Amino acid sequence: MNVREFTLPDLGEGLVDAEIVRWLVAVGDAVEVDQAVVEVETAKAAIEVPVPYAGVVTALHGEAGSTINVGAPLLSVASAGLSEPGVETSPNLVGAGGTKRGRRQGRRRALTSVNGSAAPVVSQVEPARTGPVAVVSPVVRKLARENQVDLRGLAGSGPDGLVLRKDVVAAIEGQASDSPVTRIPLRGVRGVMAERLSRSRREIPEATVWVDVDATGLLAARQEINSADPARPVSLLAMIARFCVLGLRRYPALNSTVDTERGEIVISEAVHLGFAAQTPRGLVVPVVKDAQNLTTRELAAHLGQLTEQAREGTLPPAKMSGGTFTVNNYGVFGVDGSAAIINHPEAAIVGVGRIIDRPWVVDGQLAVRKVTELTLAFDHRVCDGEVAGGFLRFVADCVERPTALLGDM
Secondary structure: OEEEEEEOOOOOOOOOEEEEEEEOOOOOOEEOOOOEEEEEEOOOOEEEEEOOOOEEEEEEOOOOOOEEEOOOEEEEEEEOOOOOOOOOOOOOOOOOOOOHHHHHHHHHHHOEOOOOOEOOOOOOOOOOOOOOOOOOOHHHHHHHHHOOOOHHHOOOOOHHHOOOHHHHHHHHHHOOOOOOOOOOOOOHHHHHHHHHHHHHHHHOOEEEEEEEEEOHHHHHHHHHHHHHOOOOOOOHHHHHHHHHHHHHHHOHHHOEEEEOOOOEEEEOOOOOEEEOEEEOOEEEOOEEOOHHHOOHHHHHHHHHHHHHHHHHOOOOHHHHOOOOEEEEEHHHHOOOOOOOOOOOOOOEEEEEOOOEEEEEEEOOEEEEEEEEEEEEEEEOOOOOHHHHHHHHHHHHHHHHOHHHHHHHO
8 A cells, every 4th residue: 555645736826825725535535536635725716626646545734724835745645556657736727626526525525434434524634632523624613713612512403413614603603702803814815806906006106087978878789789699698898898908909008017127118919808806705806818809799708707717716816817907897786986996017997887877968958868987097107197088088989889889899
């Protein structure tokens, strides 16, 4: 019997460590090649790490909530025969990779002891106790540890006294406290966004322009487009994003970054379009690469796919970096306007407010129209108000008269 240590592989994007979120297997479990064994959170995304060889898990080197460096041992696996020489990482290690089958197996085996009988497994990475606690989920253990809940004093409501998350939550709510607080660690995705936005405020001399726009024509155009091909719907965000791409062709200074070390403005010919997406894990900014080469329908498809991946936590790190310009649709939260923070190191961000009925003058007559507010926050180092205003006015004109710009689309 040979025992090998599986180390945390290089996750790309210059990442040097990751936090263990939860183990998908337990000591004594049999694992297969490419089976996801642990979920970790990096500064970019949540990733399920697949093991590159088969065998039986003999040790877990870390507990949920701990940080592990790239190259450090993750778990040990005993096998009768080793895998192919030199194989150290799984080919499925992309974003939150791993197969559904592997995830199901990991969860099922975590509730099964080595002899096959149903019983909760106490991981060997837990500190010594006076008696075993029926807790399987590392997430439950982490929740209890962060809130100073003694698991040994809880009566689990699950099968065979298994302590569930709701049991820990009930214990937390029942704790007496003069000043109850909730602490959310600024790490992982939240930590990266906090640092990026803080750096933006520190380094970028930001200015904002805005304009109210009659979006009645935009809504009509979208309805006509989607009626022509219901199988490939186009969202309002996709249409406005497309207008922004066209605007950047006319005002390329806004598709740039500032190289402070060399004292240069670096203008990108490619538009790598980022868009703000709210997820259960916090705010993320997926990026559609080379958006200038996509049709409006293709852009809509990319936006939809990346949004779904972001909300599921399966977005690869490479899809959240390299943006040159960002669009933020805060209208979905029911607000009219916002002074958005530029996504460093980009030079500008467009914001879109909610679309509501408002009184509007059309051909000298008062009418009720669908109106929205567009905002542009820009780096005043890369351009002045003339360029910023010209870009925003171009996008506003596209919103008001989308069919007049078919020649550019």
